[in-house]
Each structure stands twice: as structure tokens, then as C-alpha cells.
Amino acid sequence: MPMLRLRVTGSDDDVRAISNLLTSLDGIEHIEEVDDLMPHMDDDDSSSAGxxxxxxxxxxxxxxxxxxxxxxxxxxxxxxxxxxxxxxLVEFDTEDN
Structure with missing residues (x-):
């Protein structure tokens, strides 16, 4: 069973639209948004903030x-x-099993 991994660069509404599209496709039963494992080191008081x-x-x-x-x-x-x-922007990363 192939698992597709997508990285979407867009708003929450864009991701929701993509998820809604995916749930409407025949055969797709499981869609999950996963957390980013890479910590983002953005401090509010950083010199580059804003x-x-x-x-x-x-x-x-x-x-x-x-x-x-x-x-x-x-x-x-x-x-x-x-x-x-x-x-x-959508990036695909596939894993063929």
C-alpha cells in the first residue's frame, strides 16, 4: 500500500481545501496532518523577528x-x-511498499 507524503506551503485554508479534495477521492480512507519534526528557532525578541x-x-x-x-x-x-x-507549493515524497 503506497503512502504519499505531501509538504504544502500555504495557509490553513489551502491545506483544508486539499484535505477536502483528498477525502472526496474514491479509495482514500486515511489522511493525516503530521507535525513538523524540525523545531523552528524563532524568538519574539530576536533581532530578525518581524x-x-x-x-x-x-x-x-x-x-x-x-x-x-x-x-x-x-x-x-x-x-x-x-x-x-x-x-x-506542494512537494511530494512517496514511499513504495
Whole structure:
């Protein structure tokens, strides 16, 4: 069963839209947003606090269990199309079992 991992650079609303799309696809039963394992060392009193580089969209990680490779490919195609429409960045990391 292939597991797809997505990293989405966008707002909470963008991630919610992608999750809603994924739940509407046949064969997808499990979608989970996972925590970022890398700590972000942003201090409120840092000399770089509030710079424009720190004010961008958030990053979110999703894991999706697909029953087979064909469904995993449909997920990829659907998410790529929606990401283009939403103007967000999506990175795919697949694990083939």
C-alpha cells in the first residue's frame, strides 16, 4: 500500500481545501496532518523577528494512505491541479511498499 507524503506551503485554508479534495477521492480512507519534526528557532525578541522573510505562508505535512499505485497517481494529479489553482507549493515524497 503506497503512502504519499505531501509538504504544502500555504495557509490553513489551502491545506483544508486539499484535505477536502483528498477525502472526496474514491479509495482514500486515511489522511493525516503530521507535525513538523524540525523545531523552528524563532524568538519574539530576536533581532530578525518581524522581518518580511518570516511573514510568509505556513508549512504543513500530510500523509495519505492509498490502496494502490493507480490511486496514488490520481491523488498526485488531483493535488497538483488544485495546488496550481490555489497558487500554493506542494512537494511530494512517496514511499513504495
Amino acid at each position: 522581518l518580511p522573510d518570516d511573514q510568509g505562508p505556513g508549512q504543513h505535512s500530510l500523509e495519505i494512505d492509498a490502496p494502490n499505485l493507480a490511486t496514488a497517481n490520481r491523488v498526485r494529479d488531483a493535488v497538483e491541479a488544485l495546488a496550481f489553482d490555489l497558487d500554493v
